[in-house]
Amino acid sequence: MARKNYRRRLKAPLTAKKGEVITIKTMAEHTMEPGVRRDPKTGLIYPRFIIDSVIVRYNGKQIFRSRWYSGVSENPYMSFKIKVEESGLLEIEWIDDYKQSTFKRSVINVLDNNGNEIFPIRLSEPSQSENLQ
Amino acid sequence: MNKQTYFKKFKNIKYPISRRGLLISFMFYSFFHFSRKLYANGEIGGPFRDRFQSFRQTFRVEPNPEEAKRIINNIIKGRDKRNNLILLNAPDIAENGNVVPINFSVNCSMNGNDYPKVVHILVLDNPFPEIAKFFFSNQSGSADLAIRIRMRQSSEVVAIAEMADGTVGEDRFFVDVTIGACS
Structure with a gap:
């Protein structure tokens, strides 16, 4: 039962062009308890248990953040857009009310007009190669 | 002794x-x-400490629309609202108040200072009017977002965009709810 609140889903394109704006769809399976609901038999109130914040990072840099309160529906779905200039790792972090964090990651390959991949680290640049020698 | x-x-x-x-x-x-x-x-700190949002709610609270107006005034702080800055979309009639899909988009080029720092979403007749805050940056390509929210009764949904320049935009949408959520 407890396992159910920690399932996450992420849908992102595998490849994209340089400078393209891509949509990312996320969903977290979570019973967002607002802290007002009662058990019908015993009359006890379920304590509040919600996802507090969602943080989006691309290549380790934070690009988007959101703060949620008890008004967000259960199994919260969110879709947003990001701009990609180079291929990298997209990671999304959901943080609970009890400061428990869960991750989901995916890799996006960004291609040039010629079909070559643009890497975040370029070793072929002359300035870097001179420093290495 | x-x-x-x-x-x-x-x-x-x-x-x-x-x-x-x-x-x-x-x-x-x-x-x-x-x-x-x-x-x-509300004498010190932001408007989001209202109604003890930071503490666990263990009781039923009735909605207070006057307090929702006070929260909006705290966000806008008497600044002039820009026209056609933010556009909010929501269904006219929501059968289930537990899941109301809404989405918004901000009219701006995300270059330099022309991007929304914060976008607030509020429902005026909910007992806890603040629903979400979204913090954008230059790297998020466009400020389009879709999310599902809870509503207890039919009321206005308000979206407020605070830009990095300091300007403010606002949009409202009235939603009829047939079966309300318990939030």
């Missing part, structure tokens, strides 16, 4: 907290106790 030996007893006792430490801890406690009341009244 002699009087002198009786008082010598107390001299040898080593208390776990010194008198100075106890005084300092009492000072801190009184400061926190006092500041918490100020937070609740």
